[in-house]
Amino acid sequence: MSDAALDIDRPDEEVEDISYLRAGHSLGSWFLTTDHKRIAILYLVSITFFFLIGGVAAALIRLDLLTPAGDLMTNEGYNRAFSLHGIIMVWFFLIPSIPNTIGNFIIPLMIGARDLAFPRLNLLSWYIYIVAGFITLAVVLGGGVDTGWTFYTPLSTMYANGMVVATVVAVFISGFSTILTGINFIVTIHKLRAPGMTWSRLPLFIWSHYAVSIIFVLATPVLAITLILVAAERLFGIGVFDPALGGDPLLFQHLFWFYSHPAVYIMVLPAMGVISELITSAAHKRIFGYWFVAIASIAIAVIGFLVWGHHMFVSGQSIYASAFFSFLSIAVAVPSAIKVYNWTATLYKGDIMIDAPLLFAMGFIGLFVAGGLTGLMLAMLAIDVHVHDTYFVVAHFHYIMVGGTVTAFFGALHYWWPKITGRLYNETLARIAAVVILVGFNLTFFPQFMLGYEGMPRRYHVYPPEFQLLQVFSSAGAALLAVGYAMPTFYLLWSLRRGPRAPANPWGATGLEWTTSSPPPKHNFTQQPVVVRGPYYYPLEHPASRANA
Amino acid sequence: MPEQRALHEPFHQPARQREADRLGMIVFLASEAMLFGGLFAAAMALRLLHPVEYVAASGHLKLWLGTANTAILLTSSLMAAVAVEAARSGSPRLAGWSLGSAIILALLFLGIKGYEYLGEYREGLVPGLANAHFGTRTQQLFMNFYFVSTGLHGVHVMVGIGLLGVSALSRAAREDRAAVLIGNAALYWHLVDIIWLFLYPTLYLPGVS
Numbered sequence: 001m002s003d004a005a006l007d008i009d010r011p012d013e014e015v016e017d018i019s020y021l022r023a024g025h026s027l028g029s030w031f032l033t034t035d036h037k038r039i040a041i042l043y044l045v046s047i048t049f050f051f052l053i054g055g056v057a058a059a060l061i062r063l064d065l066l067t068p069a070g071d072l073m074t075n076e077g078y079n080r081a082f083s084l085h086g087i088i089m090v091w092f093f094l095i096p097s098i099p100n101t102i103g104n105f106i107i108p109l110m111i112g113a114r115d116l117a118f119p120r121l122n123l124l125s126w127y128i129y130i131v132a133g134f135i136t137l138a139v140v141l142g143g144g145v146d147t148g149w150t151f152y153t154p155l156s157t158m159y160a161n162g163m164v165v166a167t168v169v170a171v172f173i174s175g176f177s178t179i180l181t182g183i184n185f186i187v188t189i190h191k192l193r194a195p196g197m198t199w200s201r202l203p204l205f206i207w208s209h210y211a212v213s214i215i216f217v218l219a220t221p222v223l224a225i226t227l228i229l230v231a232a233e234r235l236f237g238i239g240v241f242d243p244a245l246g247g248d249p250l251l252f253q254h255l256f257w258f259y260s261h262p263a264v265y266i267m268v269l270p271a272m273g274v275i276s277e278l279i280t281s282a283a284h285k286r287i288f289g290y291w292f293v294a295i296a297s298i299a300i301a302v303i304g305f306l307v308w309g310h311h312m313f314v315s316g317q318s319i320y321a322s323a324f325f326s327f328l329s330i331a332v333a334v335p336s337a338i339k340v341y342n343w344t345a346t347l348y349k350g351d352i353m354i355d356a357p358l359l360f361a362m363g364f365i366g367l368f369v370a371g372g373l374t375g376l377m378l379a380m381l382a383i384d385v386h387v388h389d390t391y392f393v394v395a396h397f398h399y400i401m402v403g404g405t406v407t408a409f410f411g412a413l414h415y416w417w418p419k420i421t422g423r424l425y426n427e428t429l430a431r432i433a434a435v436v437i438l439v440g441f442n443l444t445f446f447p448q449f450m451l452g453y454e455g456m457p458r459r460y461h462v463y464p465p466e467f468q469l470l471q472v473f474s475s476a477g478a479a480l481l482a483v484g485y486a487m488p489t490f491y492l493l494w495s496l497r498r499g500p501r502a503p504a505n506p507w508g509a510t511g512l513e514w515t516t517s518s519p520p521p522k523h524n525f526t527q528q529p530v531v532v533r534g535p536y537y538y539p540l541e542h543p544a545s546r547a548n549a
Numbered sequence: 550m551p552e553q554r555a556l557h558e559p560f561h562q563p564a565r566q567r568e569a570d571r572l573g574m575i576v577f578l579a580s581e582a583m584l585f586g587g588l589f590a591a592a593m594a595l596r597l598l599h600p601v602e603y604v605a606a607s608g609h610l611k612l613w614l615g616t617a618n619t620a621i622l623l624t625s626s627l628m629a630a631v632a633v634e635a636a637r638s639g640s641p642r643l644a645g646w647s648l649g650s651a652i653i654l655a656l657l658f659l660g661i662k663g664y665e666y667l668g669e670y671r672e673g674l675v676p677g678l679a680n681a682h683f684g685t686r687t688q689q690l691f692m693n694f695y696f697v698s699t700g701l702h703g704v705h706v707m708v709g710i711g712l713l714g715v716s717a718l719s720r721a722a723r724e725d726r727a728a729v730l731i732g733n734a735a736l737y738w739h740l741v742d743i744i745w746l747f748l749y750p751t752l753y754l755p756g757v758s
Contacts, residue, residue, distance in 0.1 A: 034558065108559070115559035117569045183576045191569040192559055217580045225587035229697065237677045238693040240591050245690040246602075251594045255587050 086149030112194025182216025208273030271408030283350025360411030371399025392452025418502030443477025602687030608756030
């Protein structure tokens, strides 16, 4: 409160030239910071840590699947490995990945604000995430859970061994972090836009984060209540799902998927926002159909709430409900397709710069289309009945979550790295990494489409020998993918010490975040920015405008 | 000007900051509504699955205690609303008294709820305890739901009491003509009230015949 009085007069010149990285070096200046940029770095470090743990679990799974007999792990051990992989990757990496790191850093910069609307809430959100993360680590050390990431009842409430309640509590707590972030983003986008930054001038990254914040706020609490009911049933025996009392386990699936299907859009919407920025910047062109892309984000968020039943086609749901959910699931592909077409059309006749961010963005588009089209297949009742709970489904959602979201996350990290750190990374290595990731990913997951179509069920580690060849391909791909993911860790960290200093706008991109220095000053802008035109204003007719890069 | 003293980091204008605080609370309440929305969906499923037994199980609750609590909570909400208007019109003393009475009514609500739980314990209607005995399986299912939902609501009542208490004790909040803290605490309190207005007919009224 003491320095708040100063803010009214804003003696900008004296304090604001120091970059946010140099403003304080003590431990407290990081762990008690309310600066959205530093909190983004805290998130970046923590989610990278959980990505590593989830990756180790994935490596164990792929190693075990090399042989049809499942020689590496016991059945129980395998169940625990894939459960941990799912739980950690979904709640501790994918959901916070782009919003809490890149979004946290870039949103205030993009709209010309000094910070998020509630800076202390933002820090609290990170601490809540860390508490949840520690509980999850305790679960890992304590032996884990074997319910899968879905916690289906009555398995989770009655039969499962392991630390179900602790895991449920960890996920429940992490949900608060998500909700607080959602509230913060929504209020920031409503109330802290710079003068002239009208809704029609918002970068598409902001639109997709606005859409995802709505899902954060409205879907996460439904997961919270579901997990409360599971924990109450397991701990105190006061359950509403218990079939012995006439309760309905299917009710759990409805509640769980009411959250968890929108959660897929939580993961992919921010990625779509990233791609819109990467494509326009690489093509030096205005986005094709701004309003279509913007509204498509909102449409995905809204329709995404109405498709959860497609996870339950074989759970005994009424056929009429299934037909309805099938129709809506196909409908949700429309706004996604609009985005893909518009990105492609944006590239058409663009002044294209083939740098690593574009390679990641192109990778995203290809993998997202493959994941999306197989999603349409799965939305068809007749096909889903055959491939339900097979590797086909596993491959489909990995194309979206890993091929889509993780690729976009890496693209975003490369694109905004100069802004975040003030350093340039080695472009050649980055391009190689992008290609290695793309090849490794397809080698890992394309065989899984084939496995699933041939009938290999998910969540089994003992399988008929005829599936071995494809499983070996998949494991080899996973090794390559691991190399691809490890590469940026090295050259990005190396760039921190040895990389050349980045100019304010290395890509010649539009957007307010590129008008301030790299790394930005503590209060983001030395002067309050004023916006006079829409986003993506690239005068293609005047290539000279790139010279100011 | 107390408003300017409270201006915090990213904001330049008090009015904008007030709007942001308000919007933040409303978005948070939307989230809370979805939390209980999941519970009401579960209640609907229970009733659709077991229409007759659900009604019978509901009949074992003490209708009069639930009704009294409804009246008490509504009155408490009214007092919170009065406190907001009092603060806005520059009567910090009235605001303090109104908040105080809202808190006392909230405590009364919790007292009656506890008395009701005690009665249910004596009748053996608390699941998981040694003396528990139910007429039907559905009655146990119903009581499971009853304790989870009223328990979760009770937690929200306690949080609400805390928020109202902080507003009542803070002189700056009572003297704030914009009623930012009191207004947002009251908004939360109204949500707790509204949730009860849905819980009451869901739990108590089906048993009225």
